[in-house]
Amino acid sequence: MLYEKIRTLPIVSPHGHTVPEWFSENRRFEDPAELLIVPDHYVFRMLYSQGVPLEDLGIGVDPAHRDPRAIFRHLAARWHLFLGTPSRGWLEHTLREVFGIDDPLGLDTADAIYDRIDAALARPEFRPVALLERFGIEVLATTDAALDDLVPHAAFAAGGHGTRLVPTFRPDAVLDPRAAGWGTSMARLGEITGEDCTTLSGWRAALAARRAHFIAHGATATDHAIERLETEWLGDTTAQGLLDACLSGRADEAEKRRLYNHMLIEMAQMSVEDGLVMQLHAGSMRGTNRPLTERFGPDKGADIPLAQDWVRGADALLNRVGNNPAAAIIAFTLDESVYSRELAPMAGHWPALRIGPPWWFHDSPNGIRRYLDAVVETAGYWNLAGFNDDTRALMSIPARHDMWRRAVAAHLEDQVAAGAFGMQDAEQVAEWLAVGAARAGYRL
Known part of the structure; x- marks a missing residue:
């Protein structure tokens, strides 16, 4: 069985949102609610x-x-609400x-x-660092703001731990x-780097300096959260004019968007x-429940998928760097309709582009099956970036990777049964999708 051949391979988790202080401080988790729900x-x-x-909650x-x-x-009283969802599978x-608990969860x-x-x-073997070792996590990436000091x-x-804990450079705020507080963040960026961020050249230099800081701490990737993917190359004069307008507060929404797209x-x-x-994580409209966002802040469950136009949206970017073998771009989308229509043909052509795994709402057994069926015929397996769990919940990391490996094995066994290729090829692809693609795609 293919699953058994990949079940115990190390976990490579190249994109996620766990808290780095968990591991640097190695304190016990406060309680089950703080661990599993909050x-x-x-x-x-x-x-x-x-x-x-x-x-x-x-x-x-x-x-x-x-x-x-x-x-x-x-949670226990409403456990039935999660029937049919991947969350139930991860928690079970x-x-x-x-925890070795087989009893069904319920109010009783x-x-x-x-x-x-x-x-x-309360036991040492459940401290964060011990769990990294127990779960067999080879690499764990966090997502960190551009101004973070990365001390943890x-x-x-x-x-000297066995797991590599690496940051990921997320520059959205600068x-x-x-972005909320962009002007303040830009001022802070200039202070930290000693660059004049009121000029385009100084802004570039400051961003490059922060990227170098992240690389020195082990980073191999950046991450960009994009509501609607659009890219446009502007000359320095135009870009500087837009930067001036944005910093002075004169820019309208369209001008701000043009500068970001550049x-x-x-x-x-x-x-x-x-x-x-x-x-590039594209296609989520954030905080659609505005009263909830105003009261509790971001990431409170009201982010909703949006349709995307990857062909036109990425056109300027790919025509700038997409043919360069030194470039590496991983595309994530919440718009499943683009997998076979746009992303698979694009990844099957552009040397710089790989397709990320099913993301967020589609990170599920059925979502993985739909994804593989949609992209493989056009992009193949070697233009995929493998799997990442994209989770804030440490305990769910092995569950999510196990789900991916089961779905990959099922897909490949179907391919073998259909005569697409033999079991030897299937075993090679299974190992690639379980760990190899993530190592290669993220340069780990």
Whole structure:
């Protein structure tokens, strides 16, 4: 069985959102609610959709005033809501494989299961660093703001651990004039780097300096969260004029967008120069529940997929760097309709482009099957970037990779049964998709 051949391979997690301080400080997780519910928008968005206030789930509440047992009971009482969702599979895998709990979760078992998890968290083998080793995580990437000092990464690296903990350069706050507090962030960028960010050349130099800082701490990739992918190459004179307008507050929305669209290409060119892989996560409209966003901040479950035009949107960027063998761009989309129509033909042509795995809402057994069926015939397997778990929840990392490996094995066995290729080829592809593609795609 193909799955058995790849089941125990090391985990390469090249894109995610775990907290680096977890590993540098190696403190115990506070409680089961803080571990499994509070940081996981996959979980609390479903509960919110069924009328559970976010405050009741500990969101926006000072940790000292949370009732973690009550939060866990909210999940247990509504466990049936997760039937058919990957979240249920990930949580059941965590309970079974990490904590050895086979009892079904429900209101009648909530307290007993809570107590078993809480007791386990007090033991050394459930500290974050021990879990990295237990899960077989070879590489774990976090996502970090461009102005972060990366002290936790340096502290962890100094400990000589078996897992590589690497940052990922996320420059949205200093790259997109539409970002909240962009002007303040730009001023801080200039202070940190000693560059004049009121000039295009100084802005470029400051961004390059921060990228170098991340590379020195092990980074191999950048990440860009894009609502609607558009790129446009501007001459320096035009770009400087737009930068002046944005900094002075005179720019309108269209002018801000044009400057950002240009700067995405600047980032792609820097990737050619310094080797960082460029990730484009396109197609999420963030914070669509505006009252909720205003009250609790971003990442509260109201981000919704948008249709994308990858062919036109990436045209200027790819015609600038797409033929350069030193460029590496990984495309993620929430618009499944573009996989076979646009991204697979594009990745099957442009040397710089790889297709990222099913992202976010489509990170599921069926989503993975749809993805592979849509892209492989045109892009092949070697133009894919493998898998990343894209999670804030440490305990779900092995569950998500296991889900991917099961789905890959099922897909490849179907291919063998259909006579597309033999089992020897299938075994090679299975290992590639489990670990090899991520190592290669992210230059790890």
